[in-house]
Amino acid sequence: ALAAARAKLESLATDNGKNKKAFREDLLRIARTTLSSKLLKHEKEHFATLAVDAVLRLQGKPNLDYIQVLKKAGASLKDSFLEEGFILEKKIGVGMPKVLEDCRIMVANCQMDTDKIKIYGARVKVDSFE
Template sequence: MGMQATSKGNMPVVLLKEGGSETKGKDAQKNNIAASKIVAEIVHTSLGPRGMDKMLVDSLGDVTITNDGATILKEIDVQHPAAKMLVEISKTTDNEVGDGTTSAVVLAGALLENAESLIDQDVHPTIIVDGYRKAARKAKQFLESISDTISSNDKNMLNKIAKTSMQTKLVRKDSDQLADIIVKSVLAVAEKDSESYDVDIDDIKVEKKAGGSIKDSMIVQGIVLDKEIVHGGMPRKINEAKIALINTALESYKP
């Protein structure tokens, strides 16, 4: 129902639109925490080596099977504002890091769950947030102290890192071959910037072709143009080519 308040002149002032409602204090906190915990519970069973895949059916009946946290949260239509923030966490982690989306959401859910018990003990939310910030700084220091720097020449270790990311995915069986392709392709486009390396993932083009198996995957040092040939006499592969950059369409039109 619409919420009414009265001003000094006893004039009724309608603040919220029809159907709007207001929750305050403990009720609002509990509601937000409960919604966030539900989102974390949805993805937490897909985490780790024993993580299970989820089958998502959208409104059109299309089925997606995945255990990738970012994909799951992208596909489900979340209405609750606090739950939407957890979906945003997974999107940001995916954009910035490219992995660990499920872990980030599960961790956020666990932090909120612990915050709930502190709120029940009458600890003010601002103090809890402050404590979490300090804990995050401490955790970062600890991670930096136990982390190792890997040189770009250590192909063996880079392969192991790439394989680790695939162990919980459907491509686990082919992780040896795929890890090798990934490391080679990333090193091919990596640019050295003083001590560190900068890699733009957009410099690596992934072309998918139906019909083959994962074992048919290969790395092409060059450019793959996924287009139908206009004429049967055109070559399908060119080595040592000269490349013209033309800023206009080259499709042939039927008159």
């Protein structure tokens, strides 16, 4: 029975890997089926599109850790969106600019003690600007 079921599935299978439109529609159908729950029933189409867009942005890379979901209180599910890039949640200090354009950002993987920086100053050595 298992062999017969597998043979039937293989005969019905289609490969839409080369056809981007058909491949996307296949992914949307899979996402809609997966999201058929009571919680997301009314926003199923919206979240299916978000999920497929996020996966397609990986461009075949197998690391799903590149996709992060941030939850924020105070808005409806329909307000959910997909943001390309990096979201940094930080409260802006008094007197600091709220918008910066054409700036360079350093991401440091270490603690920066602001009190010591105020007293002794800070120097940063950069190996690469990539």
